[in-house]
Amino acid sequence: MLFKQQAWLRQKLLVLGSLAVGSLLYLVARVGSLDRLQPICPVEGRFGARGQADFPLRALQFKRGLLHEFRKGNASQEQVRLHELVQQLPKAIIIGVRKGGTRALLEMLNLHPAVVKASQEIHFFDNDENYAKGIEWYRKKMPLSYPQQITIEKSPAYFITEEVPERIYKMNSSIKLLIIVREPTTRAISDYTQVLEGKERKNKTYYKFEKLAIDPNTCEVNTKYKAVRTSIYTKHLERWLKYFPIEQFHVVDGDRLITEPLPELQLVEKFLNLPPRISQYNLYFNATRGFYCLRFNIIFNKCLAGSKGRIHPEVDPSVITKLRKFFHPFNQKFYQITGRTLNWP
Ligand code: A3P
Numbered sequence: 001m002l003f004k005q006q007a008w009l010r011q012k013l014l015v016l017g018s019l020a021v022g023s024l025l026y027l028v029a030r031v032g033s034l035d036r037l038q039p040i041c042p043v044e045g046r047f048g049a050r051g052q053a054d055f056p057l058r059a060l061q062f063k064r065g066l067l068h069e070f071r072k073g074n075a076s077q078e079q080v081r082l083h084e085l086v087q088q089l090p091k092a093i094i095i096g097v098r099k100g101g102t103r104a105l106l107e108m109l110n111l112h113p114a115v116v117k118a119s120q121e122i123h124f125f126d127n128d129e130n131y132a133k134g135i136e137w138y139r140k141k142m143p144l145s146y147p148q149q150i151t152i153e154k155s156p157a158y159f160i161t162e163e164v165p166e167r168i169y170k171m172n173s174s175i176k177l178l179i180i181v182r183e184p185t186t187r188a189i190s191d192y193t194q195v196l197e198g199k200e201r202k203n204k205t206y207y208k209f210e211k212l213a214i215d216p217n218t219c220e221v222n223t224k225y226k227a228v229r230t231s232i233y234t235k236h237l238e239r240w241l242k243y244f245p246i247e248q249f250h251v252v253d254g255d256r257l258i259t260e261p262l263p264e265l266q267l268v269e270k271f272l273n274l275p276p277r278i279s280q281y282n283l284y285f286n287a288t289r290g291f292y293c294l295r296f297n298i299i300f301n302k303c304l305a306g307s308k309g310r311i312h313p314e315v316d317p318s319v320i321t322k323l324r325k326f327f328h329p330f331n332q333k334f335y336q337i338t339g340r341t342l343n344w345p
Pocket of ligand 1: 097100101103104156190292293304307310
């Protein structure tokens with residue numbers, strides 16, 4: 001009799017124990033990460049936009065899963081209305097630079113519960129045909145979000161396209177602008193590698209980098225080559241400064257984002273007036289990929305696509321030296337204007 005009672009009790013305890021463990025696991029998965037289970041710091045005055053300060057981030061974190069489901073399944077009008085979902089114009093834009101790490105930056109910022117990314121590059125401001133469709137067209141391209149969140153989009157062509165600063169200014173003169181840069185010669189080679197891969201995919205031959213970057217007649221750096229021109233960051237930034245004060249820009253060190261992403265992301269959180277929520281838990285180094293990958297919670301993690309982090313072709317060291325010498329004065333000016341010294345060679 002006693003033995004039977006003990007067995008019954010043990011069975012009951014086992015069921016209760018499993019229920020408790022199951023609930024805990026569910027809770028951790030929904031909340032996202034262990035650090036997010038910690039009490040929320042006071043955020044008064046941290047958010048710039050209306051209503052964000054009094055909206056608990058934890059609630060946003062809980063609602064993220066739902067939001068994701070809505071986006072995947074094209075939420076009905078009724079669901080959009082019921083959950084008070086909106087499509088908001090971006091409060092911040094990653095304007096460039098191509099091959100600087102724009103995708104990694106966007107995806108990493110999207111780890112923050114108050115940030116919602118526009119997954120696709122929209123090319124609204126740099127493409128005349130899209131721009132002619134009007135601002136409502138642009139807004140409709142934005143993802144569903146809660147009013148307390150901020151939307152961020154990235155289109156790296158914005159940085160180098162003449163008409164873009166004025167067009168963005170007309171939409172929102174106080175928008176925050178993010179520029180992610182890499183050491184200019186490495187960026188130019190990365191740019192070349194992307195084009196080369198495209199040519200190879202189409203079974204086309206392509207010039208060597210050296211041939212494009214150096215003018216064969218003068219043996220000087222070929223400033224007509226787009227990959228070189230894009231890396232003269234200061235030239236492009238000067239055009240932007242005709243419309244926006246430097247305080248509205250934040251420079252992200254793309255080389256550091258590769259090796260040590262967290263401090264770079266924390267600087268961006270500060271610039272965007274977001275309470276710090278991205279932690280080391282959200283970023284783990286994947287040795288196979290050779291890059292940091294993203295961890296949203298104990299269930300969901302992801303690395304960037306294989307097209308990010310290509311192996312660069314070997315480039316003649318004398319060409320690298322020549323390019324670095326060429327970029328040097330422009331880099332100095334860039335550090336001076338932005339107040340961010342990056343110590344590029
Ligand atoms: P490479 O392919 O030259 O290595 P963009 O998204 O602007 O096109 O930038 C692509 C670059 O992002 C890649 O250039 C890669 O080095 C960099 N990058 C930064 N962080 C990364 C990450 N976590 N995973 C993959 N690529 C990353």
